[in-house]
Amino acid sequence: MNKKLEKLVYIISGPVEFELKSGEIFSIGKKIIIGEKIFVPEGKRIPLEVVEPSEISVEKDVELTSLSKRTIPDDWDKVVDYVISQKKSLDKRISLLVFGEVDTGKTFFSTYLTNRFIENKLSVSVLDCDTGQSDIGLPGSLGLAVFKEPILFMADTKPDSLAFLGSHSPSEHFLHYASGFVKMVNYGLKNSDVVIIDTPGWVQSDGGRALRRTEIEILQGLDTNYF
Numbered sequence: 001m002n003k004k005l006e007k008l009v010y011i012i013s014g015p016v017e018f019e020l021k022s023g024e025i026f027s028i029g030k031k032i033i034i035g036e037k038i039f040v041p042e043g044k045r046i047p048l049e050v051v052e053p054s055e056i057s058v059e060k061d062v063e064l065t066s067l068s069k070r071t072i073p074d075d076w077d078k079v080v081d082y083v084i085s086q087k088k089s090l091d092k093r094i095s096l097l098v099f100g101e102v103d104t105g106k107t108f109f110s111t112y113l114t115n116r117f118i119e120n121k122l123s124v125s126v127l128d129c130d131t132g133q134s135d136i137g138l139p140g141s142l143g144l145a146v147f148k149e150p151i152l153f154m155a156d157t158k159p160d161s162l163a164f165l166g167s168h169s170p171s172e173h174f175l176h177y178a179s180g181f182v183k184m185v186n187y188g189l190k191n192s193d194v195v196i197i198d199t200p201g202w203v204q205s206d207g208g209r210a211l212r213r214t215e216i217e218i219l220q221g222l223d224t225n226y227f
Helices: 076-087 107-118 174-191 205-220
Strands: 002-005 009-013 018-027 030-032 037-040 045-058 063-067 093-098 123-129 141-147 161-164 194-198 224-226
Touching: 002 018, 009 018, 030 174, 076 107, 093 107, 093 205, 107 123, 107 174, 107 194, 123 174, 141 174, 161 174, 174 194, 174 205, 205 224
Parallel strands: 093 194, 093 224, 123 194
Antiparallel strands: 002 045, 009 045, 009 063, 018 030, 018 037, 018 045, 123 141, 141 161
């Protein structure tokens, strides 16, 4: 079944597979190639930014919600531009700490940054520190993947390095988390231009604040500029 799309932003929800037949579409900073088949898992949804009138084929009749403007805030592109300018002016690799509560879009944001940096010829590592809702690697572990091609779902990626924590939360394994964090960040710095650190949603209370402060102090001791 083919669907014609105007120059709008559409939301497509899974489970569904579609293929771009003609036109130009971006999703989460990734350009979808004509002939590329994209599978959106159940419970997931992605934006389709239609740059020029396009046509997709879908395996079943699926409802597309159209929007008049992008789902990506302009500030996200400002972050991309700032990091790229810093990378050009600094003789160091860069680390980005992504903070936020549970289910606030940290992984979506990290995915967008990854794709935009790759678009600008930078290699990117993503460190998934959310041991309770891990997308990269195994539950109960810190997982890191090095990206040289754009992606849509972190969960489709195999990790390049793992640090086992053995818990869904760093609250009772603080030391193991910190040592694994050092190991993973160092691996990313050696193998990519930018390391994006997708931190756990534990940001409240003294423990959450202490964890964030520990991550910052670790980065201060490594050979990286962090933001």
